[in-house]
Amino acid sequence: MREIGRRGLMSIVLVVLATACVGPSFTVQDYRQKAANAAEAMRSAVETARLVTGAAAEGKTPGRYASLALSEAEMDAGSISESFKVVQPPSQRLQHLREELSAVLDASTSALASLRIAAYRGDDRRLSELAADLPRLSSELARFEHLVPG
Numbered sequence: 001m002r003e004i005g006r007r008g009l010m011s012i013v014l015v016v017l018a019t020a021c022v023g024p025s026f027t028v029q030d031y032r033q034k035a036a037n038a039a040e041a042m043r044s045a046v047e048t049a050r051l052v053t054g055a056a057a058e059g060k061t062p063g064r065y066a067s068l069a070l071s072e073a074e075m076d077a078g079s080i081s082e083s084f085k086v087v088q089p090p091s092q093r094l095q096h097l098r099e100e101l102s103a104v105l106d107a108s109t110s111a112l113a114s115l116r117i118a119a120y121r122g123d124d125r126r127l128s129e130l131a132a133d134l135p136r137l138s139s140e141l142a143r144f145e146h147l148v149p150g
Helices: 002-020 028-057 063-085 092-121 124-131 134-145
Strands: none
Touching (some): 028 124, 092 134
16 A cells, blocks of 8 residues: 555656646747757757668668667657647747647658668668658748757
Protein backbone atom coordinates (compact mmCIF):
# COMPACT_ATOMS: atom_id res chain seq x y z
CA MET A 1 0.00 0.00 0.00
CA ARG A 2 2.81 2.36 0.89
CA GLU A 3 4.49 1.67 -2.49
CA ILE A 4 1.31 2.64 -4.33
CA GLY A 5 1.22 5.91 -2.41
CA ARG A 6 4.80 6.70 -3.45
CA ARG A 7 4.10 5.83 -7.06
CA GLY A 8 0.97 7.97 -7.04
CA LEU A 9 2.86 10.89 -5.52
CA MET A 10 5.68 10.47 -8.05
CA SER A 11 3.14 10.43 -10.90
CA ILE A 12 1.60 13.66 -9.66
CA VAL A 13 5.02 15.30 -9.34
CA LEU A 14 5.94 14.24 -12.90
CA VAL A 15 2.67 15.58 -14.31
CA VAL A 16 3.13 18.91 -12.52
CA LEU A 17 6.72 19.21 -13.73
CA ALA A 18 5.76 18.34 -17.31
CA THR A 19 2.92 20.85 -17.45
CA ALA A 20 5.09 23.54 -15.88
CA CYS A 21 7.20 23.49 -19.03
CA VAL A 22 4.20 24.29 -21.19
CA GLY A 23 3.10 27.85 -21.35
CA PRO A 24 2.73 31.00 -23.29
CA SER A 25 5.40 33.07 -24.86
CA PHE A 26 4.80 36.50 -23.38
CA THR A 27 6.15 38.71 -26.16
CA VAL A 28 5.93 38.70 -29.93
CA GLN A 29 9.72 38.79 -30.16
CA ASP A 30 10.09 35.79 -27.85
CA TYR A 31 7.55 33.75 -29.81
CA ARG A 32 9.17 34.63 -33.12
CA GLN A 33 12.55 33.61 -31.65
CA LYS A 34 11.13 30.26 -30.55
CA ALA A 35 9.66 29.72 -34.01
CA ALA A 36 12.97 30.60 -35.67
CA ASN A 37 14.86 28.27 -33.33
CA ALA A 38 12.46 25.41 -34.02
CA ALA A 39 12.79 25.94 -37.76
CA GLU A 40 16.58 26.03 -37.54
CA ALA A 41 16.72 22.84 -35.46
CA MET A 42 14.33 21.04 -37.81
CA ARG A 43 16.28 22.19 -40.82
CA SER A 44 19.37 20.64 -39.26
CA ALA A 45 17.55 17.29 -38.99
CA VAL A 46 16.37 17.58 -42.60
CA GLU A 47 19.88 18.45 -43.82
CA THR A 48 21.29 15.48 -41.90
CA ALA A 49 18.82 13.29 -43.76
CA ARG A 50 19.92 14.84 -47.06
CA LEU A 51 23.54 13.95 -46.31
CA VAL A 52 22.68 10.42 -45.25
CA THR A 53 20.41 9.70 -48.22
CA GLY A 54 22.94 11.22 -50.62
CA ALA A 55 25.69 9.00 -49.25
CA ALA A 56 23.37 5.98 -49.37
CA ALA A 57 22.46 6.70 -53.00
CA GLU A 58 26.17 6.73 -53.85
CA GLY A 59 26.74 3.45 -51.99
CA LYS A 60 28.97 5.21 -49.45
CA THR A 61 27.10 4.20 -46.33
CA PRO A 62 25.80 0.85 -45.09
CA GLY A 63 22.03 0.46 -44.90
CA ARG A 64 22.11 -0.08 -41.14
CA TYR A 65 23.93 3.21 -40.61
CA ALA A 66 21.46 5.06 -42.82
CA SER A 67 18.55 3.54 -40.93
CA LEU A 68 20.05 4.46 -37.56
CA ALA A 69 20.97 8.01 -38.59
CA LEU A 70 17.51 8.59 -40.06
CA SER A 71 15.88 7.15 -36.94
CA GLU A 72 17.79 9.64 -34.78
CA ALA A 73 16.88 12.50 -37.12
CA GLU A 74 13.22 11.45 -36.90
CA MET A 75 13.31 11.34 -33.09
CA ASP A 76 14.93 14.78 -33.00
CA ALA A 77 12.28 16.07 -35.39
CA GLY A 78 9.46 14.76 -33.22
CA SER A 79 10.91 16.48 -30.16
CA ILE A 80 11.42 19.74 -32.02
CA SER A 81 7.88 19.72 -33.38
CA GLU A 82 6.23 18.92 -30.06
CA SER A 83 8.36 21.43 -28.15
CA PHE A 84 7.24 24.21 -30.48
CA LYS A 85 3.58 23.23 -30.54
CA VAL A 86 3.20 23.44 -26.76
CA VAL A 87 4.24 27.10 -26.70
CA GLN A 88 1.18 29.29 -26.75
CA PRO A 89 1.41 32.35 -29.01
CA PRO A 90 1.07 35.64 -27.10
CA SER A 91 -1.59 36.99 -29.45
CA GLN A 92 -4.17 35.81 -31.95
CA ARG A 93 -2.25 37.40 -34.83
CA LEU A 94 0.60 34.92 -34.25
CA GLN A 95 -1.73 31.95 -34.50
CA HIS A 96 -1.19 31.91 -38.28
CA LEU A 97 2.57 31.65 -37.75
CA ARG A 98 2.03 28.76 -35.34
CA GLU A 99 -0.21 26.91 -37.77
CA GLU A 100 2.05 27.49 -40.77
CA LEU A 101 5.26 26.45 -39.02
CA SER A 102 3.57 23.50 -37.31
CA ALA A 103 2.49 22.20 -40.73
CA VAL A 104 6.07 22.36 -42.05
CA LEU A 105 7.42 20.76 -38.88
CA ASP A 106 4.87 17.94 -39.19
CA ALA A 107 5.66 17.44 -42.89
CA SER A 108 9.36 17.26 -42.09
CA THR A 109 8.82 14.76 -39.29
CA SER A 110 6.64 12.61 -41.53
CA ALA A 111 9.20 12.73 -44.36
CA LEU A 112 11.96 11.63 -41.99
CA ALA A 113 9.79 8.75 -40.74
CA SER A 114 9.17 7.59 -44.31
CA LEU A 115 12.89 7.81 -45.08
CA ARG A 116 13.74 5.76 -41.99
CA ILE A 117 11.28 3.06 -43.00
CA ALA A 118 12.64 2.90 -46.55
CA ALA A 119 16.23 2.70 -45.25
CA TYR A 120 15.29 -0.02 -42.75
CA ARG A 121 13.69 -2.06 -45.53
CA GLY A 122 16.70 -1.53 -47.79
CA ASP A 123 14.47 0.07 -50.43
CA ASP A 124 17.04 2.28 -52.14
CA ARG A 125 14.67 3.30 -54.95
CA ARG A 126 12.05 4.51 -52.47
CA LEU A 127 14.71 6.19 -50.36
CA SER A 128 15.84 8.22 -53.38
CA GLU A 129 12.26 9.14 -54.29
CA LEU A 130 11.51 10.35 -50.78
CA ALA A 131 14.80 12.23 -50.47
CA ALA A 132 13.84 14.34 -53.50
CA ASP A 133 11.42 16.27 -51.24
CA LEU A 134 14.07 17.24 -48.67
CA PRO A 135 15.39 20.35 -50.48
CA ARG A 136 11.86 21.80 -50.59
CA LEU A 137 11.34 21.16 -46.89
CA SER A 138 14.72 22.69 -46.10
CA SER A 139 13.83 25.81 -48.09
CA GLU A 140 10.47 26.15 -46.35
CA LEU A 141 12.14 25.87 -42.96
CA ALA A 142 14.78 28.44 -43.94
CA ARG A 143 12.01 31.02 -44.41
CA PHE A 144 11.16 30.76 -40.73
CA GLU A 145 14.76 31.05 -39.56
CA HIS A 146 14.74 34.70 -40.56
CA LEU A 147 11.84 35.73 -38.32
CA VAL A 148 14.23 37.41 -35.93
CA PRO A 149 16.86 39.86 -37.17
CA GLY A 150 20.36 38.49 -36.58
